[in-house]
Amino acid sequence: MQIFVTGGAGFIGSAYVRAVLKDEFAGAVGAKVTVLDLLSYSGNLANLPMTDSRLRFVQGDITDAALLRDLLPGHDAVVHFAAESHVDRSISGAVPFVTTNVLGTQILLDAAREAGVGRFLHVSTDEVYGSISEGSWTETWPLDPNSPYAASKASSDLLALAAHRTHGMDVVVTRCxxxxxxxxxxxxxIPLFVSNLLDGKQVPLYGDGGNIRDWLHVTDHVRGIQLALDKGRAGEVYNIGGGTELSNRELTGMLLDACGAGWDMVRPVEDRKGHDRRYSLDITKISKELGYTPQVTLEQGLADTVTWYRENRAWWEPLKARAGL
Structure with a gap:
């Protein structure tokens, strides 16, 4: 099996690639992986096992149609992670988000169809649904994005699904x-707060800290992605959630405890523009159809994450310095 992974040097993409190359997924044992990544500010070759003989890395842009036409033939599946993904950056400048997330996705879809790639899995976000005061979003919930980032991802979701309905492409969309x-x-x-606290620096908490998010460990996410790649129905959307909702203030308290810090290390800041109040995903569909259940508890996942950042300063210190964080 040959899998083409866009954005595979980023956080979630590289977790998926590492899992595939460790043969953690029954449906991809022995698979070879081609990673295409622009290596913009968040892409990092240190995230990948670059010496693995089953990995081919190509530095490039998903908006480069000629490059895609050269690379894609022979691949059985595309797993599309590549995206501009930080809400604050989209608020200060939306054009790169439209270029990569919307135009880039369409160019990739066209190239995959031309190359005869079997399945196209498009990785998206719960932010396309907007904000929900109570209950949880199902996959049929109307899209109501509030940030430029979320709007660009909603647009790319619709383009991917349109490729299925118009051209008959084998497309599956996941929203995490x-x-x-x-x-x-x-x-x-989480990495900003943990790294700041490890350095004895204060952490910025938006508004009243009451914004609520459902937290999903990346290993559970990529396992859900593989289930959707293996068994998901073409033209369908699958929500992938962690089942653990916390307010930002509650999360901050857990991180303070994990790093041995007190509330004096928290600096209240003005709330983000258009800040969604609550996200909550209903994961009934992927659980019943594909057998997905989150396996990493928040307590264990946060403990392991804090330990990793404590022991891997050489990984994150240069990134923070380069980004001016």
Whole structure:
């Protein structure tokens, strides 16, 4: 099996690639992987087992149609992670998000169809649904994105599903809740807070800290992705959640405890523009159809994550310095 992975040097993409190359998925044992990654600020070759003989790495852009036409033939599946993904960056400048997430996805879809790739799995986010005050989103919930990032991902979801309905492509879309784990770029809340606290620096808490997120360990996420790749129905969307909802204030308290710090290390900051109040995914569909259940508890996952960042300063210190964090 030959799998083409876009954005495979990023946080979630590299977790998927590492799992495939360790033969952790029954449906991909022995698979060879081609990773295409632009290596923008969040892509990192240190996330990948570059000496693995089953891995081919290509530095390039998903908007480069000629490159895609050269690379894609012979692959059995595309797993599409590549995206601009940080909400704050999209608020300060939305054009790169539209270029990569919308235009890039369409160019990739066209190239995959031309190359005769079998299955196209498009990785998306719960943020396309907007905000929900109570209950949980099912896959049929109307899309109502509130940030430029979420709007660009909603657009790419619709393009992927349109490729199935218009051209008959074997497309599956997954939408995940907030991911955490090792190798996450330190602009995101958990690695930012942990690395700051390990350095004795305060952490910024938006608004009243009451915004609620469902937390999903990255290893559970990529396992769900593989289930969707192996057994998902073409033209369908599958929510992948962690089943653990916390307010940002509750999460901050857990991270303070894990790092041996007190609330004096928290600095309240003005709330983010258009900050969604609550996210919550219903994972009934993927559980019943594909047998997915999250396996990593939040307590264990956070403990392991904090330990990893404590022991891997050489990984995150240069990234923070380069990004001015």
């Amino acid at each position: 809740s907030n991911n955490y784990g090792t190798h996450q770029f330190p602009e995101k809340v």
